[in-house]
Amino acid sequence: MSWLVTGGAGYIGSHVVRALREAEMEVVVLDDLSTGFEQFLPPGVAFEHGSVLDAKLVDHTLHEHDVDGVIHVAGFKYAGVSVERPLHTYEQNVSAMVTLLKCMEAVGADKLVFSSSAATFGTPDVDLVTEETPTMPESPYGETKLIGEWMLRAAGAATGLKHTSLRYFNVVGSGTDDLFDASPHNLFPLVFDMLLRGDTPRINGDDYPTPDGTCVRDYIHVADLAQAHVAAAQRLASGESVERVYNLGSGGGTSVRQIMDTVREVTGIDFEPTIAPRRAGDPARIVASGELAARDLGWEMRHSLRDMVESAWRARQAAGAAYPAR
Structure with a gap:
């Protein structure tokens, strides 16, 4: 028996694959x-090249x-871009989930961990x-992730699929x-690449009530x-009960200024970020509790902010000139 990781060659998925291997689970x-x-794939990991939309390949x-x-990680994850490409986002995130669930039901694979998103919340008050x-x-991306959770709930009720998001x-x-x-939309690679080009990173608004x-x-x-x-996969495999959804949050949060200060310390590149106007719709604070996941999944923040920046900077430096633009 093995676990399939969709999107397992991506940034998040490849870390999931290595964690599964460390847990001595077939993947x-x-x-x-x-x-x-x-x-990104470790030696010896079986790899199928193709899309989750390809029912024959999935089967x-x-x-x-x-x-x-x-463990379903694959999907189109860029919330901002999803507004410009809504149909593509729905195809990659909803149609693909339908294909996956149909194929799983056909072969009797009855456990699924869904890599969802806090974008399902929008801007909670x-x-x-x-x-x-x-x-x-508040975006097609967030909508598709929520629909994915709904589909899992419906499949669970209809077929007995064991799942959590x-x-x-x-x-x-x-x-x-x-x-x-290597994402062109994520904060750390954006800041690192700007610094390496000699550009100055930007903070959008410094007058929030924080x-x-x-x-x-x-x-x-x-x-x-x-x-x-x-x-989560181990809990499903052992037959233990799980909640329908878990938040993986810090409970405290980190400010953009704290990140910029830590990046300056870690990289040794002296810079002072420019201050730009606020972006429309940016809330002052969005932080989640991880208490439920801590109870059931042993979730905890094992890495400090400095750990996060240092590890990301080392990986960026190791990639060197071969670092791909996405």
Whole structure:
């Protein structure tokens, strides 16, 4: 029996794959390499190149590798871009989930961990987001993730699918120097690349009602996130009960100013970020509680902000001139 990781050659997925291997769990990867890299896969991991939308390939993968459960990481994850490409986002995140669930039902694979998103919440008007906070997504991306959760709930009721969804905010850092975040939309790679070009990073607004005036968000280390996915898979495999959804949050949050200060200390590049006007719709603070995940999945923030920046910077430096533009 093995676990399929969709999107397992991507930044998050590759960390999940390595965490599964460390837990001595059999794993196979399905990835179309639209944002992932085959070199992220450890030696010996079975790899199927293609899309979750390809029902024949998904069916073949499930059969060929005797897949018992799936960790579904693959998807189109850029909230801002999803507004410009809504149909593409729905195809990649909703149509693909339909294909996956149909194929799983056909072969009897009855366990699924869904890598969801805190974008399902939209802009909650609470100091601390919990699993009970109303979901009001504000982008096609957030909508598709919420629909994915709905589909799992419906499939669970209809077929007995065992499932849980993990919601999280900003994922940063690196668990090993050969795995890096190459996204053109994520804060850390954006800041690093600006500094390496000699440009000055920017803070959008420093007059928010927060301790240092800049926005406060949840940032979690990718290795901690990967461990949570593995813990959820292990709990499903053992037949233990799980909640329908878990938030993976810090409970405290980190400000943009704190990140910039830590980046300056870690990189040794002296800079003072420019202050730009606020971006429309940016709330002062969005932070989630991880108490429920701590209870059931052993979730905890094992890495400090400095750990996050240092590990991400090491991986970026290790990539060197070969660092790909996405």
